[in-house]
Amino acid sequence: MPEPFELSVAESASSIRRRELSSVELVESLLNRIDALEPKLKAWVYLDRESVLSEAQEKQSALDSGIELGPLHGVPIGLKDIYHNAGIPTTACSKIYADFVPDYDATTVALLKRAGAIMLGKTVTTEFACMDPSRTINPWNPVHTPGGSSSGSAVAVAARMCSGALGSQTVGSVLRPAAYNGIVGFKPTFGRVSRHGVVPVSWSLDTVGWLVRTVEDAALLLQVMVGPDPKDPVASRETSPNYLEALVGPTASRIGLIRQFFYDHADVETRRHVDEVAERLRGAGATIEEVPLPDSMATAFDDQQTIMAVEGAAFHQPMFEQRAGDYQPKLREMIGRGLATDAATYSRALERRRQFITDMELLSERVDVLLSPSTPTPPLADLTNTGNPLFQGPWTSCGLPAISIPSVIAESGLPLGVQLIAAPFAEARLLAAASWSEAALNFQSLPPVD
């Protein structure tokens, strides 16, 4: 019998539903885990033990009375500290928002609550979900970066302090920390899930995502949070299928391996490993073909940096004009750079990105999923930055849904992951292929924190 903290989101939910586990037992197990590991890992910024326990008791009482709120009834979920949870501070781990307490829930938070989930607490984010490293520690090795910006969510899930946590990705802030911590990171198509009530970085790039330990959990959370939202002007009204059904009996896929660009920037071990992953998947029945990137890839990353700086600056400008000294150096530099950018330069970056989106959409439709390394290297022994977003950024820029699944432990003892990417709004196909690949790769390692 596993300890409750070891369970995935789906396992926790079904154990509670089947009365094999009470929500209170689960929360107590997680809080004990947090008590043991948090001093070392520093993944949390807000946690109200009494309130969470009391909510678990309420959820359990409801279930005992026959009231099951939804598919996450009684399951605790972590929130990156940029998600608004009414009455709870949302600091974005910044001096600027230090005293901010929202009076409403982010749409995603409201949907999690409606599904019966318990908001366990707020996880550490880099300042305003940008580039300055946070205090969070990689559970695989404390001198290696845990990644960012969703570092707290990734580490909390990797160290089994919770089974699922929301993050967000403007460049690579979900998939990179997922890969660096040996877990699953998922971001849906741009516009698929509402961003209302999430502190923004860049309005035309920001995508909510989540950190989990299984592909099934990625699908379950999408099922709960998917849907149109007029409060987020970029939210799509595309219809959504049943993602959990899509996982049933997933079969081998046509996979487009992208070596171009990625292999130019990846280390030898990563390149060799991704080739091995491709061989493993081929052996399990997938069709692997190498696909070329469009010419518009050439400027995609630099353009994304311009867009992020400008849109970040547009949001922060009023606060920055008052309190520039209260920003950390990398974000201060970015806002300054964004404010100094002329509109024509930004317009040309947006126009080139539009071509990149079209080209990538066409490429994504040639196969079931695309495959690339998640990161150029395993997490490095360098705490001055949160790692290289070069490999995750393109998928955020073009808006395609993407997932990072852990694939191996590198020679350094740190995890490596691979990314799968699909066509717009093809999350069902992506999750099916990821679930099949997860089984084929059978990654079982845990960080050495016990």
Added chain:
Amino acid sequence: MPEPFELSVAESASSIRRRELSSVELVESLLNRIDALEPKLKAWVYLDRESVLSEAQEKQSALDSGIELGPLHGVPIGLKDIYHNAGIPTTACSKIYADFVPDYDATTVALLKRAGAIMLGKTVTTEFACMDPSRTINPWNPVHTPGGSSSGSAVAVAARMCSGALGSQTVGSVLRPAAYNGIVGFKPTFGRVSRHGVVPVSWSLDTVGWLVRTVEDAALLLQVMVGPDPKDPVASRETSPNYLEALVGPTASRIGLIRQFFYDHADVETRRHVDEVAERLRGAGATIEEVPLPDSMATAFDDQQTIMAVEGAAFHQPMFEQRAGDYQPKLREMIGRGLATDAATYSRALERRRQFITDMELLSERVDVLLSPSTPTPPLADLTNTGNPLFQGPWTSCGLPAISIPSVIAESGLPLGVQLIAAPFAEARLLAAASWSEAALNFQSLPPVD
């Protein structure tokens, strides 16, 4: 038996197809018409009589041999002088492009040719499809503006020098000149028809459109030119229905009348007239309900001006830095303003526009079509500008498909029109409602040029 120049696009095509008219007779009739009216109306910038006649002969010979290229076989179409027609000058009526001869066809031009159409010639545009008035004369009254920027296309069609001509709309450049000249102006959903090979104004606003005299012709041209195009990064891959079938037996619609904002800026006669149009349509069986505009309408027009200036400046910058003095004053001012805009200001305008798009899409889905006046007044006796784009601009900014149909002759003797607007990619519904409304309004007046 009408003169050939009097025929619509559809009538011309079917007369040629049924051998009741030869393409040569049609071209000769139109060239005679142009010879008679062009000195007064100044609608054309390029016309090669011999080449066009020779092409008509080829088309007629092909037909005589049993080869029918497509639904526009042998029908001459005019092109606003920003469309690339391989081997023919595209000057954008500017000094800058005075010597430019493209070596490829715009996608729309290629599709017209594939459908059997003859490119009759290039119509006058305001310089670079912007705000400085052109030399073209309104056929209803020479001291009143013909509108812009598609002034030559509108006047050529109104004066029956051709039955259809391409235009383009960044703010109001198709629907306004259509209304000012007593004809039909149509622009599809943003992204519905390719802009590849059209000299740009503003990449995120530019929409190709066309000037015709009947709603059937608007549908026929859409049928010929609709479709995805990877060469235009904003071109949609949405599937398209048969637009001509949509016109068969159109029935009364649920129409959402927009008085708010439009009635605040329209003159008394226009307001009274649109109310009369609504009553007429109600009498013919439509359901009319007044609908409110979203709050995001408040900044939509100003934001559109910012976006147009910035994106226009981004395109013109390299030429402008060399030859600012070769630009006309209104465009020179706009480019200067665009170059002086900071990126954060433009980003905020884009973000507000994104909210406006979402709000307008939701509004458009509450009814079959929206109804508003096309212009605040009939064309004014003022040749220093091309008229007020305030009423057409919102539909370009939010990307909804829109059509202006002529509705009455105002007290000034100049025409007035009404706009119908539909949900994204609902051109079939829009054209059906417009066809039904066209029959109910039964506008038959012709400009006094004969």
